[in-house]
Amino acid sequence: xxxxxxxxxxxxxxxxxxxxxxxxxxxxxxxxxxxxxxxxxxxxxxxxxxxxxxxxxxxxxxxxxxxxxxxxxxxxxxxxxxxxxxxxxxxxxxxxxxxxxxxxxxxxxxxxxxxx
Amino acid sequence: xxxxxxxxxxxxxxxxxxxxxxxxxxxxxxxxxxxxxxxxxxxxxxxxxxxxxxxxxxxxxxxxxxxxxxxxxxxxxxxxxxxxxxxxxxxxxxxxxxxxxxxxxxxxxxxxx
Numbered sequence: 001x002x003x004x005x006x007x008x009x010x011x012x013x014x015x016x017x018x019x020x021x022x023x024x025x026x027x028x029x030x031x032x033x034x035x036x037x038x039x040x041x042x043x044x045x046x047x048x049x050x051x052x053x054x055x056x057x058x059x060x061x062x063x064x065x066x067x068x069x070x071x072x073x074x075x076x077x078x079x080x081x082x083x084x085x086x087x088x089x090x091x092x093x094x095x096x097x098x099x100x101x102x103x104x105x106x107x108x109x110x111x112x113x114x115x116x
Numbered sequence: 117x118x119x120x121x122x123x124x125x126x127x128x129x130x131x132x133x134x135x136x137x138x139x140x141x142x143x144x145x146x147x148x149x150x151x152x153x154x155x156x157x158x159x160x161x162x163x164x165x166x167x168x169x170x171x172x173x174x175x176x177x178x179x180x181x182x183x184x185x186x187x188x189x190x191x192x193x194x195x196x197x198x199x200x201x202x203x204x205x206x207x208x209x210x211x212x213x214x215x216x217x218x219x220x221x222x223x224x225x226x227x228x229x
Contacts (some may be wrong), residue, residue: 102164
């Protein structure tokens with residue numbers, strides 16, 4: 001079974017609108033972490049936001065927030081007030097277990113296109 | 117403070133040649149991870165190393181691939197006798213091993229002709 005599922009291959013949004021990118025995960029661990037990364041066309045991986053499984057509040061970083069619904073095993077990324085520079089591929093990832101030195105498991109990504 | 121460095125950024129090899137990809141972690145980081153991204157796919161874990169030790173190589177193909185992280189110098193991912201299916205972007209990430217974040221390098225794009 002897929003550990004990280006991103007069901008939206010592509011999303012389209014207009015500038016200044018908010019957009020939600022979906023991510024569901026599958027793990028039997030009680031301790032885990034969820035990440036979102038942005039990959040622009042230049043190819044680098046840019047860390048956006050992190051949510052720990054024991055964090056009670058949803059993570060926020062500027063225009064990014066993570067809508068964490070533990071019971072549903074979902075960790076959707078919300079981008080408020082989209083900008084043209086937000087056009088990129090977005091990956092959801094998970095670290096299983098409580099150890100910091102654990103590899104990340106990535107979803108297949110969602111391509112976001114922001115138009116003016 | 118320089119970030120994670122990878123070189124070369126682009127590498128072209130013919131089938132049967134060897135590819136060597138280098139990764140210099142961030143200063144103070146002793147944990148290195150290698151990931152591979154095939155076209156239109158997410159990143160897939162390959163190997164996790166600490167200085168002079170391979171901790172987890174569960175994602176490494178059994179043949180032709182090897183990795184090291186010597187006491188001095190960068191981590192090296194080595195692919196022997198490359199085939200067209202090895203064409204991909206190879207990312208290195210580093211961490212202190214304490215916190216949760218892994219810092220990614222810019223990647224090496226390998227093309228096998």
